[in-house]
Amino acid sequence: MAMSGMRGLSVFISDVRNCRNKEQERLRVDKELGNIRTRFKNEKGLTPYEKKKYVWKMLYIYMLGYDVDFGHMEAVSLISAPKYPEKQVGYIVTSCLLNENHDFLRLAINAVRNDIIGRNETFQCLALTLVGNIGGREFAESLAPDVQKLLLSSSCRPLVRKKAALCLLRLFRKNSDILNVDGWSDRMSQLLDERDLGVLTSSMSLFVALVANNHEAYWSCLPKCVKVMERLARNQDIPQEYTYYGIPSPWLQVKTMRALQYFPTVEDPSIRRALFEVLQRILMGTDVVKNVNKNNASHAVLFEALALVMHLDSEKEMMSQCVALLGKFIAVREPNIRYLGLENMTRMLMVTDVHEIIKRHQAQIITSLKDPDISIRRRSLDLLYGMCDVSNAKDIVEELLQYLATADFAMREELALKAAILAEKFAPDLSWYVDVILQLIDKAGDFVSDDIWFRVVQFVTNNEDLQPYAALKAREYLDKTAIHETMVKVSAYLLGEYSHLLARRPGCSPKEIFSIIHEKLPTVSTPTIPILLTTYAKILMHSQPPDPELQNQVWAVYSKYESCIDAEIQQRAVEYLALSRQGEALMDILAEMPKFPERQSSLIKKAEDTEADTAELSAIKLRTQQQTSNALVLTDQRPVNGAPQVSQLGMVLVPSTSNVDQNAVDQRVTQSNGNLSVVDPQDQAPVGDILGDLLSPLAIEGPPGVSSQPEVNGVPSHEVDANDALALAPVGDQESAVQPIGDIAERFQALCIKDSGVLYEDPNVQIGIKAEWRGHQGRMVLFLGNKNTAPLDSVQALVLAPYHLKLDISLVPEVIPPRAQVQCPLEVVNLHPSRDVAVLDFSYKFGTYLVNNKLRLPAVLNKFLQPIQVSAEEFFSQWRSLPGPPLKLQEVVRGVKPMSLGEMANLFNSLRLMVCPGLDPNACNLVASTTFYSESTRTVLCLIRIETDPADRTQLRMTVASGDPTLTFELKEFIKENLVSTPTAGKPPAPVAQQPQPNHQPIASSDPGALLAGLL
Template sequence: MALSGMRGLSVFISDVRNCQNKEQERLRVDKELGNLRTRFKNEKGLTHYEKKKYVWKMLYVYMLGYDVDFGHMEAVSLISAPKYPEKQVGYIVTSCLLNENHDFLRLAINTVRNDIIGRNETFQCLALTLVGNIGGREFAESLAPDVQKLLISSSVRPLVRKKAALCLLRLFRKNPDVVNVDGWADRMAQLLDERDLGVLTSSMSLLVALVANNHEAYWSCLPKCVRILERLIRNQDVPQEYTYYGIPSPWIQVRTMRALQYFPTIEDPNTRRSLFEVLQRILMGTDVVKNVNKNNASHAVLFEALALVMHLDAEKEMMSQCIALLGKFIAVREPNIRYLGLENMTRMLMVTEVQEIIKRHQAQIITSLKDPDSSIRRRALDLLYGMCDVSNAKDIVEELLQYLSTADFAMREELSLKAAILAEKFAPDLSWYVDVILQLIDKAGDFVSDDIWFRVVQFVTNNEDLQPYAALKARSYLDKPATHETMVKVSAYILGEYGHLLNRRPGCSPKEIFVIINEKLPTVSTSTIPILLSTYAKILMHAQPPDKELQSQICAIFNKYEGCIDSEIQQRAVEYRALSRKGAALMDVLAEMPKFPERQSSLIKKAEDSEADTAEQSAIKLRTQQQTSNALVVTDQLPANGTQPVGHLGIVKLPSMSNSDDNTSEQGITRENGILTVIDSQPPSTASLDLLGDLLAPLDIVGPPATTHRSEPSVASSDLQSGIGADALAIEPVEELAKNVQPIGDIAERFNALIVKDSGVLYEDPYIQIGIKAEWRAHHGRLVLFLGNKNVAPLLSVQAMILPPSHLQIELSLVPETIPPRAQVQCPLEVINLRPSRDLAVLDFSYKFGTHVQVNVKLRLPVLLNKFLQPISLSAEEFFQQWRSLSGPPLKLQEVVRGVRPMPLAEMINLFNSLRVMVCPGLDPNTNNLVASTTFYSESTRAMLCLMRIETDPADRSQLRMTIASGDHTLTLELKEFIKEQLVNIPIPSTPMPPQAQPISPPMTATSDPGDLLAGLLN
């Protein structure tokens, strides 16, 4: 019997592997799924063994990437099987197919608990593995006490205890409340006395998570961690199986030192001395060898020890020893070791006493700047930037300028930014600073932001002694045949202001300067022409005695641009042309620019505010520009004669207006969830609307009010007349129905509920129910639409089309034209998020029922910004390091939000959690404030960390101050507006959905990729 069952699985696997193409494989899989569905449906008396072999096939189909939306109950029921083979299959398949929120898991909690508290160690391990892989709040609340008892029980074998430690770690990460600090701190300290290194390894992972959350409660564990390190470093009582290439359990060493870094200081002198002796032995005993595996293990221990040395602010002698060791690493041939050496030496720069020691390795670091590996070059650049001061600034900046000519294009912007900052901060004299910036512009003009040449102009304007030198240098760069436009800008400005100081030098008369600048005029963009026109006016002013030929040439240029379409160029040309006729009065009007007020450089300020920021982010900050996104605009298009139905609505693409308010109710436009909606409190106009006029003047969409009387108004017309825009967004009939079909339930409420849920009913009327179930993974989404026919007659001419915004890539599978009576059709949707945006996709859906009913609706799909968020827990150190690095707009935005729906702080926390944003407790000392973090995924940003802070006023819950920060300016803006919309507009449902809102049949279970199965097996 067993052989026959396994033979069936083997034959199925062979058939799938022998398929010639994807279509054959799909047909074979569909056939097998049909057989399995029939077995599960018709044979109610299946034995555990029969269920096991069918569930194995189901799991294999799932691993191939196909959706498996049935058989979950059979898999869960196998957990209660009395024999190990069937129970093992139940646990494995359940952990692969079901997520933590699945309803079927509730059925298995008691069985899992019985296995955990039972005496069968094998069953205990299976249960702990399932709980650890799935996690979830219900598992945490129900099973955490039993898992803790297993962990601290001396009668339980180490194999079970170490699984219990890892299981408790997963439950703690999901729900920190499961570990009671008051009662657990002493137990945790006792676990550190464990002699079995397997249990100790798992317990140390648990300790790292606990002290990261609250180190104050675990001070008693600190001396025991030091004793563990002493035991391992001296190789005392370490079994051979825990020795890796001669290194005693490097995994415990790394985790122990990481746990120690969460304690702010070590007060006890004996403990501190013992720890430094251990660190000294690690530093002395680590060297580079030929064996790669041993290098990996020893370096993991070494670099964690270096981090601990910096954290403890060790003596200068030990710091010097660390840097000497790193100096050896950056000189070896192995690129991975060089990279780690440079990275850790950069971290050492945070200790001020050792910067002079690091300078001894400057030559080797500069050599690394020319390494073939781009990662090493970037780390070398970061290190050079950090170690630069007045003593070595000239050498380092000159090296950066020399390297700029051959550097990768991906690094030139970063190089230019850092060279400009260093030149300004540590310039020995201003003439050297001018030389550096002009060289920078000459070699990498495309990668030099405007802030850099603006700063040069400020220095030259404020220092009279520098003006002749700067003008002469600018004149020399204009002689080059190929001059970058940024160089044209700065040279034209300086020569216009101070070119007259060079009159006695050859080639520097006003006419010669005009000729050399005018040669560049045909090659520049419209943003540079206004600067050149101002320069011509200055040259004309300084040409004394007046040169008639020069004056006629310049006036001809002014005449040429007086009719320019660009208003800035036109205005300057007209005004300078008029001023050129004033003669001597021109000297007063175009006098020399006054000195700029002394203020800190914007470059240096940004560098100081974001010391931990990456150079890439700093460069982005300097050149970030406001981008527009496309939004769906719903406009009511009414014919002049009023013969067509009032409810006829169209969709027009318009660029969003970044300078306008989101709620422009004065113009009859509001924005809700990324869609602009026309809301007119007056009855709809019968006058025809000009779409082209709307595009050119988007704020005048609503025409003059007029009164229209209709005997049988449709649903859409009544919505428009009442000024309700939410339902008009969610469902919009395209034509008046022969029979008035009204939706069941509030469509806007259904949509709002799906903002925070992944399954539910999207739309329902007397004939059809549209349910939705979704699963999200990074920037990918998988949705299934459930189209259910509620009647005994078929629905005909069924059509569905997705109208996606530009930031979403959506693929909808084929929708059948007919839905049989009392049947449900599943339509999968694949979604890819390309970039951050709040714009929404719309489902255009239509069907016919009988001969008199035809329905066409447009429904907002709940594919929102928060669906591509993944909550992440950060420690205080990690959070504030990132928070400080994101300094100021546009990467960090702040707004006072008024009109917030008042809610208690706990309710607001629940709202953030439902939006996939994790509130980090204890990071803000003010208990009325919330600090939260999440990760946003899209194809353009990949995984982007987002941080936020909400400051509430206990006396007035209707207003708060919100600060949002991320590494992408568009994401920051969109996330801020999205969170604001949720706080102001979206109610949190406090009552369950009405009975008619439940799907007419159980929707498909969200599934995962085969990677989940592999992760589950490996864990």
């Protein structure tokens, strides 16, 4: 393409902008790159001007996001050009395309050095800018002495010296061990006497880095910093161009005060007095005005001055003045100033003798806890947490509990954690502490970690006087129609241990206690069932001699769970049933838990560790650590330190005084179909009747008595190609002789709703799944059963994980013996929201045939949802806070399977989307809510609104909203897949939908072409 002058670059930029799609743009870019490559091969015929034009094009292509893997030599060679236009291009493109480790940079060192030591100031500025931007080790070794000379040279213009100071700062930050700054104290002192404010500001930036590295060497510079502050405070000799809205060089003031904070103290009385006069002037002279820019500048100086006052730990009068000033700021209307006021008041808590002064502003801080801005609410929470002590703990905790009911979901976790810590640290009495924790669990159970209720159990166990009160409160909470599962756990534990202390109270007989706890059993998840089984055994123990009716009811529960597929539940049921037939010996075996050894609270310890690392407690960091330590344990479910000893591995704790044979108790007995067998204590797998497991269609179903999600017509329809869903590959060219039993797709779809069932079955093999999910983590156990009398050879199971799932499967044996079943635990961690599905590549050899199956695993999006009931106020508050795309997406869905509103509600509930009746005044509409868990998003509230058309049930309008754009899109598509008619069998899968990009117009400066046009 023949072009003359820079018109070629302009035409190329226009061509790229006019491309209608990404593919057309790529073709145009590839064509231009090919043309540039051809011209560079004939470099001898290129003039510097033409080379400059092609290098500009390379830069533009690079800024568009394409790889440019050639032409670097041509860009570097332009640095040596004698004219400014070519030299400028060489410097700019080299700094953009090459990093500090690129080999071509070595070729440019001499040229750059020649420009630095030359007399052309423009070339010096270009060279210093390149060195500062790249900051490589070789540049530091070769060019740092020359840069230092420029900075200290009295013959250089201020413009060059400013760039030299910033260049030296960059080299020092990158290579502090190479840059020689020994003996720089006198030189820095000389630079701090500089009258030019531009050079002084740049030098102060360098000085901050030097004293941060070693303040001991720069004590002589401290008086000079104070003189700089005096000069600025009195507005002496400050040019107009360095005065910002009447404030003398606010940037230099901030840098100077930051440098002073690296010195431990100011010992000289005259210097200290001069510095305090300056700080006093700043504190007294700063006020809130209408001009936003002036406010920003003046408050930047003010808050840095506050930090310096706290660092110097000055006299109490000035501290009181600082707190009073901050108290005024947290009451203004401007949210940025309120935020800074709260943040700095939190820092003030580290200073002695100001706590009582800060308490005077408690009412205003509590008011800020209800601010519309969540950032201000967080800072208010941090401040309340830090200022709490014995005198005001009750008021603050009660305020937090009251606020918890209306707080954002994003804050409830942090609120619950901090309220629990404060209640423990400053409880006036232990009964109040129990009340607070139970209220926390009742109001925000989803956001209360296990450590919190573990700690309550420790307190109650170690304080006999507290046990009747705690048991009574637990009994009262169980009367509620709907309580959180965590409340079921703590109530069951407390009543199991201490319900006998309430025997004389109405409604507290053993039979009544058992009945009210047993009502909650169908509503709890699998990990909670073992706690309830232990509670039943304890209740039975306390009622010796037992009530025959109560005993029969408990025995019936244990009998039901004797053949449960979950090893933990089965083991407890078998052991407790055997133990409960021991008669009075049960009193010794299941005696009350002994006192816990005195130890520091895990919550308080983590809080103190975090406070030691940071100036203020970061509850988010603390919660992150807690999430890590309380991650779902898949191989060993023993409680962490401080957890209640509820025999998580099914071991019965026998007191040392018991005369019962521990070995007899500890045998792990498994009963199935009337056959008894003793299992190795190290084997956690339920044995049972293997043949019965394989042949019975109910063998891999969930435990009886546990409510499962209803199966409805609408199920996740992640359809794949028939060849992918079932790939049967016989050895050689023989035809496949092994066909699956049942429809693979239907089995997968059923498991997307249920947590147990058969994934695949053929005449030789049955693959069952039992799963449990908690937050963003899960555990699936694959049951691989050989149905034949001959072994299965060459067994392999490989999990193909999508990008958003972290999967870890245990080793699968190569041979499955005849009529045997093996278990393969599979750990799942959800990293990001996505509808992609993991695939199990399972193969085995039977006779002469190699059977290979690619089976989708039901670790789908809805497994990481937790339904949650929200009030109308909570729903509409969140709904209004999410204004539109990409956080709120709306779509008219056609081709919907005809169903009534009730059937649709059942479908949503089966997908873990809780339908909230009564929120939408239109009876034809449906509103649902849920929470989504992933490692990247943590807990995100999701809101769904369905508007149906009574005249046409095949279409509806759906709106989905959440705080994460990817989640909103994926959840919308997931719900749509379950609403529309199921695709015909064998239909290829739809392409994976890409996340929609926000609909906005780019600003002019974000266009590479516009940037280049500005340079040209």
